[in-house]
Amino acid sequence: MAGVISPALRDAVARWLEGLAALDGAAPATVEAYRADVLGWLEFLQTHRGGASGLGPVADTTLPEMRAWMAHERGRGLQARSLARALSAVKGFARWIAEREGHDVTAILSARAPKFQRKLPRPLDEDAARAMIDTVEMQAPQGWAAARDVAVVTVLYGCGLRISEAxxxxxxxxxxxxxxxxxxxxxxxxxxxxxxAARDAVAAYAKLCPHELTPGAPLFRGVRGGALSPRLVQRVMENARMQLGLPATVTPHAMRHSFATHLLGAGGDLRAIQELLGHASLSTTQGYTAVDTARLMEVYHSAHPRR
Known part of the structure; x- marks a missing residue:
């Protein structure tokens, strides 16, 4: 089916994606996901119309055709969240075409994304976060590796980093x-x-680490001296959370969520937290508002005298 897309459209998609990567800093995985989304949409349009050519399919797309494409995607099993992402990619490409060719793409931009339930972050409370750090230390047989694990988890929680960033x-x-x-x-x-606390934890690990921490080498090392694997950190936290009786949602990423939620609960500004987390959109950070509101409602229902 991929062969029905015209060379002009393929070239346009390639140039749009190049711009996303070069100017907007889109990650390679995002670029590839958008490529598949937009090419899939163009394949549907051209097959639906019997093989239109050039940039016509973008310029002439109607709202019923957009709805037909979305129904087709749902029919082949695409979940609402994935379809919303695909629609976002299609709209981004359509805007890019409109800016360069002067096309009216109102019909494409008018298509409404399917509603889906956003998964809220699952943070730990402050006592559980401290207990997790303490319990992580008990998992490694070597003293230096235990100090390393404490340092990594403390950096996740104390700085709000993703595991890849740490x-x-x-x-x-x-x-x-x-x-x-x-x-x-x-x-x-x-x-x-x-x-x-994060600085002290890293210093304690560095003092014990048997591998030379040269400037260009990874700071956190595996037992054999190579870069520490994210999976090892995940496994250490799995063991610790089972010992503490915490749910399976307690992952390295949960420490980052906890960082944000605890800052928000202490009166932190949402915009400042967005900057600390590195979210491109405030709407992503606003998920933590819902978490904090849920916690406040629990306190209200348990403590209000008229409950």
Whole structure:
């Protein structure tokens, strides 16, 4: 089916994606996902119309055709969340075409994304976060590896980093400075303050680590000296959360969620938390507002005298 897409359209998609990667800093995985989404939409349109050519399918797309495409995607098993992402990619491509060719793409932009239930973050409460760090220390047989695991989890919680960001730290980052410059998703950079607890945990690990922490090498090392695997951190946390009787949602990413939720609960500004987390959109950070509201409602229902 891929052969029905005209060379002009293929070239347009390629140039649009190049712009996303070069100008907007889109991650390679995002670029590939958008490529598949937009090409799938164009394949549907051209097959639906019997093989139209050129940029016509974009310029002439009607709202009923958009609805037909979305129904087709749902019919082949695409979930609402994935379809919403595909529609976002299609709209982005259509806007790009409209800016360059002067086409009216109102029908495409008018298509409404399917509703889906957003999964709210599952943070730990403050006591559980502290207990997790303490229990992680008991998992490794070697003292230096136990100190390493504590350092990694403390950095996740104390700085709000993704596991990939924590494991991207290099030897030159030791000792941790007052602030870290982190390159996150989409190549976006942010400056993250470093708490004394995170700095102390990394210093304790570095002092015990048997491997030379050269400036360009990974800061966090595996037993044999290579880069520490994310899966090892996940496994250590799995063991710790089972010992503590915590749910399966307690993952390395949950420590990042906990960082944000606890800041918000202490009165942190949502925009500032967005910057600390490196979210491109405030709507992503607003998920933590719902979490905090849920916690407040639990307190209300348990403590209000008229309950």
């Amino acid at each position: 494991l991207s730290l290099r030897g030159r980052d030791n000792p941790l400075p007052d602030t870290l410059r982190i390159r996150g998703k989409g190549g976006r950079e942010r400056v993250v303050p470093v708490l004394p």
